[in-house]
Amino acid sequence: MTPVTASAPKKSVKTQPPLPGGFAGQILRVDLSRRRCWPEPWGSPEEMRDQLGGIGLGSRILYKETRKGKGNVGWDHPDNRLILATGPLAGLPVWGTGGLTVVTIGAGTNGPTSTQANGFFGTNLKYCGYDAIVIQGQSKDWVYLYIDDDRVELRDARSYLGKDTWETQDALSENLGLRGHQLSVYSIGPAGETCVRFAAIQGDYGHVASKNGVGAVMGKKKLKAVAIVKGTKALRAADPRGLVQAADEIAHDLQTDPSARSLYEYGTLPGVVNLSKMGALPIRNYTTSVTGVDMAPWEAPKLREGFDHRGHQCNSCGMHHCHMSVIRQGVHKGKIVDEPEYEGWSGAGWTIGVTADKDGVAWLNTQLDRACLDVNEFGWL
Known part of the structure; x- marks a missing residue:
């Protein structure tokens, strides 16, 4: 299977307003049916502040893109979105902010859901220049999504089938030559591959987005894993001194x-x-x-x-x-x-x-x- 690389973003003549601190300003679109990936600006500074965090961004996308009459598309429909999103603090030196939010139509209730997991995924994604990944469609063959800064590829995942989530991360780390926190992997194990209705998405050895069958959604799309290299993109805080001071105060209160x-x-x-x-x-x-x-x-x-x-x-x-x-x-x-x-x-x-x-x-x-x-x-x- 030949890897599919992300399309280059189209040049825009329109001047973009300055981004609020903490945002990358782009989402990564992945269409598994068409085997196509592309980056896309996602909102104005006002929208970013209004639709705050992974839940705010994810729920907006899910509502706009999965409505069908008075309800929504089914969890196993190709038009269902699997959204892996971060908040503005991901990648900044604040405790508890490096994870991700998964937003989708869940397999457990067949309704909108969100669930969180910690680890390094959100930080690595932000350092690659994206606030979220929006996955649609269903692949014909098993694939995994590889992200390394602007290099985005859908790669053959058939050799990883049947492996549990720890084994999958071990194998990807070995094959990609990356160790430790250089690579964040969120994947599904056998339960997700067979679309068990309470399957989860697990990553970074022990962090789990567990609620409402999000792993079954990933399995239905034949997406075995998302592997993100810790990128090199700069991330700006609007008030760096104030951010560090607030983070230190929160940490101090938690400890004392x-x-x-x-x-x-x-x-x-x-x-x-x-x-x-x-x-x-x-x-x-x-x-x-x-x-x-x-x-x-x-x-x-x-x-x-x-x-x-x-x-x-x-x-x-x-x-x-x-x-x-x-x-x-x-x-x-x-x-x-x-x-x-x-x-x-x-x-x-x-x-x-x-x-x-x-x-x-x-x-x-x-x-x-x-x-x-x-x-x-x-x-x-």
């Missing part, structure tokens, strides 16, 4: 404010014990919220005691909640897993009645990520 420090140290891990105290922990498929289990081992610090940890923060983020862990004992000894957040401990544990085997829950949560399944929907089944 008693009401926020647990989020800084543990993310959502305290949710297991806190929801148990409230009588809201979902146990055995929501048949009860009462447990006789000693909850002391499920306190956030205890959840980390049994694992060897490695930091796995997102772009420009100092939060301590993203870890890669190594299981120390048992049948999964030596396995590398992504530390579950609350939803992982719940969906792969308490909701299915597992209340003691923390190693097994961490392993299962990672297997679900690798297969690209939403851990919550898995637990509800």
Whole structure:
């Protein structure tokens, strides 16, 4: 399969107004049916401020381009859009802003949806000169989208079929000769390839856009992965000093404010014990919220005691909640897993009645990520 390269943008004689700080000013259009890619300016400074963030931009595009009478096109229709969008802070030195928002007609409800994931995708996309990718159509053969600054190609992905999301990222990194954060890959595993209705899109080893079957939409389009090299385009902040000052103040508050420090140290891990105290922990498929289990081992610090940890923060983020862990004992000894957040401990544990085997829950949560399944929907089944 010959790679398809993006068309060069047409020269415009109209002078473009200065962009607001933080925006690249372009979206990348990808038509899988016609195997065509092209960049496109997407709005005025006023529109950029009005339709703020990945959700604002994505929802505007989805509404304008998928309306059909009084409803919308179906999730599996070629005219459905799969929009991978960023906000104006992506690529700037602010905690928690390097991810992406996925907007589409979801397979779970067949209605509009948005879901977020962290990592490095949004930053790499912005450094390549785009605020969003808008994908339409359906490919005849399996492809992946490769982006490296102005070089945009649809490439043959048949050799990656059947691989889970971690294996896909490993293989692409090896084949492209890129390591670490030089390359961000968001892909689908076997669940997305077979259009499971609660399939997710997973990337950068453990970050998941999980809600409403967005991975099934990607699978229906026969798009195995999007691989973005960390680009070289400059990004401007309107007030660099003010931006850094505000970011430092937010980081300081997260680290020192008693009401926020647990989020800084543990993310959502305290949710297991806190929801148990409230009588809201979902146990055995929501048949009860009462447990006789000693909850002391499920306190956030205890959840980390049994694992060897490695930091796995997102772009420009100092939060301590993203870890890669190594299981120390048992049948999964030596396995590398992504530390579950609350939803992982719940969906792969308490909701299915597992209340003691923390190693097994961490392993299962990672297997679900690798297969690209939403851990919550898995637990509800």
